[in-house]
Amino acid sequence: MQEYVKGKPIFTSINSINKQYQYLTEDLETDVVIVGGGVTGSICSYYMSKNNIKSVQIEKGRIAHGSTSVTTSLLQYELDENASDLTESINPKDIVRAYELGLYALKEIEKFVDEHGNKCDYIKRDTLLYTAKKLEKNSIEEEYKFRKENGFDVEYIEESSNPYGFNLKAGLLSKEGGAEIDPYKYTNHLLEVSMKNGALVYENTEAEKIEYLNDGVIVHTSYGYKIKAKKLIVATGYNTRLFTNKNFGTKYNTFNIATKPVKEIRGWKEGVLIRDNSDPYNYLRTTKDNRLIIGGEDVEFKEIENKDMASEKYSILEQRLKSMFKDINDIEIEYKYCGCFETTKDNLGYIGPDKKHNNLWYCLGYGANGILFAILGAMMLSKLYYNEKDEDMRLFNVDRFDN
Numbered sequence: 001m002q003e004y005v006k007g008k009p010i011f012t013s014i015n016s017i018n019k020q021y022q023y024l025t026e027d028l029e030t031d032v033v034i035v036g037g038g039v040t041g042s043i044c045s046y047y048m049s050k051n052n053i054k055s056v057q058i059e060k061g062r063i064a065h066g067s068t069s070v071t072t073s074l075l076q077y078e079l080d081e082n083a084s085d086l087t088e089s090i091n092p093k094d095i096v097r098a099y100e101l102g103l104y105a106l107k108e109i110e111k112f113v114d115e116h117g118n119k120c121d122y123i124k125r126d127t128l129l130y131t132a133k134k135l136e137k138n139s140i141e142e143e144y145k146f147r148k149e150n151g152f153d154v155e156y157i158e159e160s161s162n163p164y165g166f167n168l169k170a171g172l173l174s175k176e177g178g179a180e181i182d183p184y185k186y187t188n189h190l191l192e193v194s195m196k197n198g199a200l201v202y203e204n205t206e207a208e209k210i211e212y213l214n215d216g217v218i219v220h221t222s223y224g225y226k227i228k229a230k231k232l233i234v235a236t237g238y239n240t241r242l243f244t245n246k247n248f249g250t251k252y253n254t255f256n257i258a259t260k261p262v263k264e265i266r267g268w269k270e271g272v273l274i275r276d277n278s279d280p281y282n283y284l285r286t287t288k289d290n291r292l293i294i295g296g297e298d299v300e301f302k303e304i305e306n307k308d309m310a311s312e313k314y315s316i317l318e319q320r321l322k323s324m325f326k327d328i329n330d331i332e333i334e335y336k337y338c339g340c341f342e343t344t345k346d347n348l349g350y351i352g353p354d355k356k357h358n359n360l361w362y363c364l365g366y367g368a369n370g371i372l373f374a375i376l377g378a379m380m381l382s383k384l385y386y387n388e389k390d391e392d393m394r395l396f397n398v399d400r401f402d403n
């Protein structure tokens with residue numbers, strides 16, 4: 001268990017095959033070294049190997065046991081906040097582009113599953129943004145209009161035509177606007193494919209010191225072995241201190257509970273991915289084996305150590321789940337866990353080179369769309385390796401908030 005995660009996460013617990021990787025026992029030279037063995041680093045390994053770029057990925061603990069072990073893995077093209085709440089930090093045209101890129105990243109996951117098989121319980125889903133408060137109807141309607149006018153496949157749901165079992169005053173349904181996966185299985189499958197294509201992956205191998213050269217980097221790892229590479233991709237999630245003192249965003253702690261499999265999922269039409277319009281919001285999904293997951297109740301990150309607060313939050317989430325789905329009468333909570341996540345002013349992550357060290361590149365999926373941003377990042381960085389700059393990388397520029 002790592003410093004940014006607490007409790008007993010569902011995905012590393014329900015998967016009986018806990019895959020192990022070797023640790024580094026020799027010096028290596030490669031094109032790209034990827035530091036971080038979560039879903040982001042593994043997506044980077046996949047896209048590097050797909051584009052014939054030699055890579056070595058290292059993880060200080062175990063692969064997929066950081067934030068990746070607790071992510072709810074709701075994959076949605078929309079951002080954390082509604083477009084109208086974001087206009088101070090990002091212009092509407094760029095919000096539309098970010099939504100389009102989210103849809104593009106979703107298609108990439110589908111392509112991976114089509115090409116290599118569905119070993120990660122991938123299911124394409126509609127997504128629902130809703131409110132149970134009359135006062136927030138306008139906000140949902142405004143977001144609906146914004147998306148409709150910009151060509152997204154959305155439907156407005158009135159209280160009178162609510163097809164769900166829970167109280168809804170207004171809703172915005174995005175057709176095929178999302179997907180769900182098992183993040184532990186997905187990460188390991190990405191690595192299985194990448195390693196077949198020549199990628200090298202090591203766990204229990206920490207990057208301890210970085211030496212910056214004119215033509216690359218040398219990563220000094222635990223036990224003394226070195227990796228020389230032309231580029232280094234930082235995929236360390238919410239811990240970037242080894243590389244920079246920069247504060248990229250604001251850290252929060254978010255809470256999740258997951259039930260035992262229930263007999264029948266009533267009142268939850270077609271396993272839609274659900275998010276409410278509250279601040280902070282609640283988010284819900286089902287799993288392939290009929291479990292229900294609800295998350296939210298975010299607090300400042302420092303509260304991660306506060307056990308009393310955690311049990312209070314888990315209990316609020318349990319009550320909310322039970323009151324939303326009164327017709328499911330065998331709800332029994334099996335997993336309770338929480339973890340760090342980081343948001344940015346414009347809800348977008350960071351992709352691209354460091355200002356000072358041009359061989360140091362970031363792929364940081366901050367915001368609620370971490371996994372989708374990681375896909376975009378890995379694709380953009382594999383192009384950048386060949387000196388081809390992706391136009392959309394400007395949206396994720398590492399220095400965009402610097403004065």
Ligand SMILES: Cc1cc2nc3c(=O)[nH]c(=O)nc-3n(C[C@H](O)[C@H](O)[C@H](O)COP(=O)(O)OP(=O)(O)OC[C@H]3O[C@@H](n4cnc5c(N)ncnc54)[C@H](O)[C@@H]3O)c2cc1C
Pocket residue numbers: 002035036037038039040041058059060061062064065066067068069070071072073074075205206207208235236237238239242254255256295337338339340341364365367368369370371372
């Ligand atoms: C409760 C919760 C729910 C979430 N729900 C969603 C969601 O629904 N959808 C979504 O897209 N995102 C969600 N997120 C965010 C999500 O967790 C991330 O998008 C994603 O899992 C991050 O993966 P990562 O690989 O970037 O980070 P991590 O999985 O944390 O991987 C980074 C890895 O880097 C390693 N590392 C750090 N320093 C070093 C070093 N010096 N040397 C070697 N290795 C190092 C760490 O050990 C760690 O394993 C959620 C987060 C939480 C906490």
